[in-house]
Amino acid sequence: MAQGLKVLTAVLPQDVKLETQEYDLGARRWHATGETLPDAELESLKRHDAILLGAIGDPSVPSGVLERGLLLKLRFAFDHFVNLRPSKLFPNTTTPLAGRPDIDFVVVREGTEGPYTGNGGSLRTGTPAEVATEVSLNTAYGVERVVRDAYERANARPRKKLTLVHKNNVLVYAGHMWKNIFDKVGQEYPEVTTDYLHVDAATIFFVTQPERFDVIVTDNLFGDILTDLAAAVTGGIGLAASGNINPTGDFPSMFEPVHGSAPDIAGTGKADPTATILSVALLLRHLGYEQQAARIEEAVAADLEARWGHLPGPSGQGGGSPRSTDEIGDALAARVAG
Amino acid sequence: MAQGLKVLTAVLPQDVKLETQEYDLGARRWHATGETLPDAELESLKRHDAILLGAIGDPSVPSGVLERGLLLKLRFAFDHFVNLRPSKLFPNTTTPLAGRPDIDFVVVREGTEGPYTGNGGSLRTGTPAEVATEVSLNTAYGVERVVRDAYERANARPRKKLTLVHKNNVLVYAGHMWKNIFDKVGQEYPEVTTDYLHVDAATIFFVTQPERFDVIVTDNLFGDILTDLAAAVTGGIGLAASGNINPTGDFPSMFEPVHGSAPDIAGTGKADPTATILSVALLLRHLGYEQQAARIEEAVAADLEARWGHLPGPSGQGGGSPRSTDEIGDALAARVAG
Numbered sequence: 001m002a003q004g005l006k007v008l009t010a011v012l013p014q015d016v017k018l019e020t021q022e023y024d025l026g027a028r029r030w031h032a033t034g035e036t037l038p039d040a041e042l043e044s045l046k047r048h049d050a051i052l053l054g055a056i057g058d059p060s061v062p063s064g065v066l067e068r069g070l071l072l073k074l075r076f077a078f079d080h081f082v083n084l085r086p087s088k089l090f091p092n093t094t095t096p097l098a099g100r101p102d103i104d105f106v107v108v109r110e111g112t113e114g115p116y117t118g119n120g121g122s123l124r125t126g127t128p129a130e131v132a133t134e135v136s137l138n139t140a141y142g143v144e145r146v147v148r149d150a151y152e153r154a155n156a157r158p159r160k161k162l163t164l165v166h167k168n169n170v171l172v173y174a175g176h177m178w179k180n181i182f183d184k185v186g187q188e189y190p191e192v193t194t195d196y197l198h199v200d201a202a203t204i205f206f207v208t209q210p211e212r213f214d215v216i217v218t219d220n221l222f223g224d225i226l227t228d229l230a231a232a233v234t235g236g237i238g239l240a241a242s243g244n245i246n247p248t249g250d251f252p253s254m255f256e257p258v259h260g261s262a263p264d265i266a267g268t269g270k271a272d273p274t275a276t277i278l279s280v281a282l283l284l285r286h287l288g289y290e291q292q293a294a295r296i297e298e299a300v301a302a303d304l305e306a307r308w309g310h311l312p313g314p315s316g317q318g319g320g321s322p323r324s325t326d327e328i329g330d331a332l333a334a335r336v337a338g
Numbered sequence: 339m340a341q342g343l344k345v346l347t348a349v350l351p352q353d354v355k356l357e358t359q360e361y362d363l364g365a366r367r368w369h370a371t372g373e374t375l376p377d378a379e380l381e382s383l384k385r386h387d388a389i390l391l392g393a394i395g396d397p398s399v400p401s402g403v404l405e406r407g408l409l410l411k412l413r414f415a416f417d418h419f420v421n422l423r424p425s426k427l428f429p430n431t432t433t434p435l436a437g438r439p440d441i442d443f444v445v446v447r448e449g450t451e452g453p454y455t456g457n458g459g460s461l462r463t464g465t466p467a468e469v470a471t472e473v474s475l476n477t478a479y480g481v482e483r484v485v486r487d488a489y490e491r492a493n494a495r496p497r498k499k500l501t502l503v504h505k506n507n508v509l510v511y512a513g514h515m516w517k518n519i520f521d522k523v524g525q526e527y528p529e530v531t532t533d534y535l536h537v538d539a540a541t542i543f544f545v546t547q548p549e550r551f552d553v554i555v556t557d558n559l560f561g562d563i564l565t566d567l568a569a570a571v572t573g574g575i576g577l578a579a580s581g582n583i584n585p586t587g588d589f590p591s592m593f594e595p596v597h598g599s600a601p602d603i604a605g606t607g608k609a610d611p612t613a614t615i616l617s618v619a620l621l622l623r624h625l626g627y628e629q630q631a632a633r634i635e636e637a638v639a640a641d642l643e644a645r646w647g648h649l650p651g652p653s654g655q656g657g658g659s660p661r662s663t664d665e666i667g668d669a670l671a672a673r674v675a676g
């Protein structure tokens with residue numbers, strides 16, 4: 001987070017006054033007070049232009065508590081229906097894929113519906129007669145707005161290609177609704193080429209033909225799975241940025257790395273801040289600072305090139321000795337300021 | 339299918355009398371009669387020792403009709419709760435992964451519950467006010483039996499390692515039940531090392547460290563997604579076999595390739611029958627013909643080696659001119675008979 005703010009400060013024009021407020025949320029807070037996201041803080045967060053979120057989670061907190069009580073609570077409270085996750089294979093990163101395919105796509109993941117709504121329950125919990133359900137909730141309202149956003153993004157890109165990923169041969173109710181809305185909205189975008197893939201087949205193409213994708217629109221859970229896989233094939237989770245966007249502007253959008261909090265190396269100076277810094281670029285783009293966003297992305301590309309030669313970051317790129325979290329932040333801040 | 343039967347016939351000992359019955363099910367039947375799986379045929383299928391299923395599906399049939407009316411109907415009616423999907427990187431196949439990691443794991447996918455139960459619905463279908471739900475149903479009964487099966491399989495393998503894959507930080511009801519049962523049953527298998535991964539993280543390891551997996555147990559939908567990805571990284575979907583197993587023996591188990599029906603090349607002699615032939619090996623192993631199963635698997639390995647040198651199959655392995663469906667079947671039948 002410190003490196004993200006460092007780069008943000010360095011890249012902003014002199015006449016832009018940056019006001020920041022820090023919120024102490026996450027595992028430490030929960031241990032100290034039992035709170036995840038009190039109402040007062042949620043209210044306060046509403047007043048900002050944007051939120052930069054540090055990765056959350058710690059094995060000392062029961063699974064689900066922070067995810068649902070903090071991260072998902074923010075996504076739902078601020079109606080972040082566009083979960084934007086770009087995937088680009090920078091020229092100088094390692095990829096597990098042979099042949100280094102040309103990868104440059106964006107996943108538009110729905111962020112406020114599907115199996116993430118917390119709908120479900122458990123009966124006779126802990127007994128041999130237990131039944132547990134999880135309900136995926138999907139509305140035409142929710143699907144149409146994210147599908148439309150994805151068409152807009154596809155239409156603005158040179159290749160103008162949009163792929164819907166779902167599993168409509170099994171999840172027929174939600175799947176058919178998604179497909180029908182996808183086809184209907186598509187009529188308004190005659191220049192966009194469309195495509196449909198089942199989620200299982202999509203994972204195959206992610207590793208065998210990732211260059212076929214331009215923009216992908218998908219459900220909350222499928223998007224979660226696909227974007228981790230996308231990060232893995234494009235240089236690793238250490239580089240994957242994301243935006244939780246409310247395109248209406250009614251609430252602040254929120255930007256965060258796709259990766260987790262890596263509690264095992266917290267404070268050791270080994271964490272790679274690049275994904276957070278790329279999330280700052282997405283934040284700037286969202287607020288209209290396109291030039292500054294691009295400058296950060298170019299700096300990261302140049303920095304990776306340098307690492308590749310002799311100075312690898314903790315994500316393992318290149319040879320030579322790894323730089324610390326701070327050193328990577330400094331290097332990027334210097335590049336964007338220059 | 340013809341090649342599968344050819345190899346099955348060739349490998350069986352002389353004194354074993356093979357009785358087969360063919361069922362005409364799938365797209366053609368549906369077009370002709372509107373039927374997917376009539377009760378009489380379901381009853382008749384029950385009487386066999388095992389079922390070999392040709393890949394189903396055709397774009398001329400609405401998505402979901404054959405999947406739910408035929409394939410899933412069989413899996414549910416015959417209580418195929420262990421959907422067994424081995425992944426092995428044969429020495430002589432192409433993989434999209436750089437570095438050719440040593441991959442040899444088995445996914446035990448739950449086959450009768452989760453989001454596959456057909457539970458869900460749609461309200462105000464086709465209107466802007468539509469709501470569609472999909473319900474994942476999970477029972478302690480269903481989870482425990484598949485988890486136990488997976489422990490048995492892990493315990494019988496040299497590495498004795500079992501990984502549970504779920505998403506219990508979001509799908510807390512089903513996820514916590516899976517995790518609790520996984521931990522509880524694990525106490526009976528002190529020699530098995532266990533591990534838990536969220537499904538999104540699992541996809542990362544499938545491409546960056548697939549050698550870490552030995553046996554994986556997971557939910558129906560996550561298993562669907564992970565096994566397509568597994569097939570992609572281990573030589574492609576043209577080699578992936580699967581068994582839908584009812585370990586109690588109350589109903590016949592069913593074996594099928596993981597891939598689809600490839601309607602675009604049906605009848606052209608271009609389809610690679612290897613996945614079906616490897617499914618025959620799983621069928622034989624299930625019925626106690628371990629030696630014959632191993633012989634088929636060795637024949638496939640040897641055949642891939644030959645293709646790699648000069649005779650590629652349609653899945654694109656090796657160089658030279660592709661062999662026809664028939665030629666591959668003949669080559670494998672000759673090897674197993676010899």
Ligand SMILES: CC(C)[C@H](C(=O)O)[C@@H](O)C(=O)O
Nearest residue numbers: 067068071224258507508538
């Ligand atoms: C931490 C978890 C709740 C979250 C999600 O599943 O959305 C994460 O995996 C992500 O992709 O942002």
Ligand SMILES: CC(C)[C@H](C(=O)O)[C@@H](O)C(=O)O
Nearest residue numbers: 169170200405406409562596
């Ligand atoms: C065809 C489809 C219903 C099926 C599934 O989702 O189980 C297939 O993808 C599979 O993996 O066997």
